[in-house]
Amino acid sequence: MAPSALLPDPEPEYVIVHAGKGTIKREILTGCKRKPTFEAITQVNFSKMNSSSFEDRRAIAKEIGAAFRDSGFLYAANHGISEKLQGGVYGVIKEFFELPLEEKMKIHVNKSDTIKGYEALLETKLDASTRGDLKEAFATGDDPNDPEQNPPADLDRSPYPAKGNQWPSSPSNFRKIMYEYHAAILAFSKVLMRLIALSLDLPEEYFDHMSHFPMGGLRALHYPSQETTSDVGIGAHADYSWFTLVNQLSSVPALEVLNHNGAWVSAPPLKGTLVVNVGDFLEMATSGKYVSTVHRVVNKSGEERYSLAWFFSPSMDVTIETLPGCKVEGKEGIKVNAGEWQRERLLRASGPQSTAYGHLQTLADLIDDWLTNKEGRFWWGDKGASEAGIRHAGTSSSPLGQIGTTALYE
Numbered sequence: 001m002a003p004s005a006l007l008p009d010p011e012p013e014y015v016i017v018h019a020g021k022g023t024i025k026r027e028i029l030t031g032c033k034r035k036p037t038f039e040a041i042t043q044v045n046f047s048k049m050n051s052s053s054f055e056d057r058r059a060i061a062k063e064i065g066a067a068f069r070d071s072g073f074l075y076a077a078n079h080g081i082s083e084k085l086q087g088g089v090y091g092v093i094k095e096f097f098e099l100p101l102e103e104k105m106k107i108h109v110n111k112s113d114t115i116k117g118y119e120a121l122l123e124t125k126l127d128a129s130t131r132g133d134l135k136e137a138f139a140t141g142d143d144p145n146d147p148e149q150n151p152p153a154d155l156d157r158s159p160y161p162a163k164g165n166q167w168p169s170s171p172s173n174f175r176k177i178m179y180e181y182h183a184a185i186l187a188f189s190k191v192l193m194r195l196i197a198l199s200l201d202l203p204e205e206y207f208d209h210m211s212h213f214p215m216g217g218l219r220a221l222h223y224p225s226q227e228t229t230s231d232v233g234i235g236a237h238a239d240y241s242w243f244t245l246v247n248q249l250s251s252v253p254a255l256e257v258l259n260h261n262g263a264w265v266s267a268p269p270l271k272g273t274l275v276v277n278v279g280d281f282l283e284m285a286t287s288g289k290y291v292s293t294v295h296r297v298v299n300k301s302g303e304e305r306y307s308l309a310w311f312f313s314p315s316m317d318v319t320i321e322t323l324p325g326c327k328v329e330g331k332e333g334i335k336v337n338a339g340e341w342q343r344e345r346l347l348r349a350s351g352p353q354s355t356a357y358g359h360l361q362t363l364a365d366l367i368d369d370w371l372t373n374k375e376g377r378f379w380w381g382d383k384g385a386s387e388a389g390i391r392h393a394g395t396s397s398s399p400l401g402q403i404g405t406t407a408l409y410e
Ligand SMILES: O=C(O)CCC(=O)C(=O)O
Pocket: 219, 221, 234, 239, 246, 248, 255, 295, 296, 297, 307, 308, 309
């Protein structure tokens, strides 16, 4: 038998993800190629989040910072949203998805100018290699025409069309309970944002002025159990938000998080917790210190799964810049209008598109930085290698290196 040293290395395998922020190609590392990376999601206890002691708050912030740097995910325990409210919201969401399809189609997302309302099974396709996402959803967004959202009196309403959120007439208490949950999760989000500021050694109030009418919304999800292994509940993606809070309403494990070895780490429901994950806004503002980690939903449990995601983003008119302490030497920081940036991201993520759009999409995926020089130009090229030797191609407002035709790019 030939000594194993003479055996050729097995062909590398990759996880390929169209994450919205560009295509990510990550080698699946096995054996001695494996790098130290997370294998589980850590839990953080928020019971002292409103403590009058600064040290108590800072201790939670430290744990948040460590988890956001390591995996970009954590479980938040003792977040303060009552069990009664969580049970109530679960009940109405289940009842809504059990309605006949034609009833749900009355508020289909295509009837909204902001893509809000009901989205049927297989309508979106985050992973191009699948037949579509095996889930149905009901989504709301920031909409000053919904009085429950208490828009500030001086809010510029011109960017908000009249046909935004749509609400079902059944169950009759659906809207009321969803808005009770909205108020509770928004309150927790504002506290969490302060702890995030603290975790970055910024004043706790640093982000307060960016949240006067935050973009974002609720997305209730129903995943039937998939019958084939080629199906996926939601294809691999990263979120466009400061952060996302997922309430895994049913006890079905299906959420998976991609680690640096290209392995999918399970994030099963832990009773009483919310899953918190870093979104692209926070990754961008921290120059990648906090990672907006790729995740997906695969429901092979044989049971129906329900979840309720909340996306919390800056207010539409806010300018997001690289945060103090997160500047990378020799690299120009970011400066983006939050509303424009999110609109562009949303367009990229919204389901199957025509071939012409597909070609444009391919081009857009090559652009990871929209900053231009004074003449409005930017360059595409080699942006260096990761620790693992995988190179990155992208754009910049100043000239970049040549693309190596034999190098491996992600
Ligand atoms: O249902 C889940 O657990 C996660 C949903 C999700 O990732 C999303 O809606 O962006």
